[in-house]
Amino acid sequence: MSEHSSPETAQRKRLYWHSRRGMWELDLLLIPFLEHRYDGLDEDDQAAFRTLIDEEDQDLFAWLMRREWPEAPDIRRIVKMIVEYAEDADNVVHRPV
Template sequence: MSEQQAFDATARKRLYWHSRRGMWELDLMLVPFFENCFDGLSNEDQTAYQTLIAREDQDLFLWLMRRGEPDDPALVPIITSIIDYAESTRTGDVRPL
């Protein structure tokens, strides 16, 4: 494995762990999205995801629950992608509170 590949694997693992949050609701949206979609994102969207993950849980919760929008419009497309993925993979008759 080359040094660059090792760095990428390490960086990806770190980003996975940063996707795990202190709020269960965020974990349910971010972890599956990361596991199933991150590698297929464009470089721009991967950068936006990394920027998003650096934000506070309270902000992420508001944005992912569609109760607000980020001050950075560059985050809107990745937030929309996460929401769309969560809705497309939702199973059962789970209703939001």
């Protein structure tokens, strides 16, 4: 089996395509987090991310825009990680040089 057809590659492609929601706000939060932080997460947090991206867009939007928090502790934790990552990334992008 080649590297391009490994189970890990297939899962990563699935995660990427499921992170593309069609809502610009969600795409801007989920895709960078997947690309930059997902691989460094422990197995539980990776599982929480996989569960999160199967949720409905309106729930994701409410959670990621901090209008409400998920009830499940593991999902709440990954949502907070995504929000914090976005805030940190935003600060890096907008810092004066």
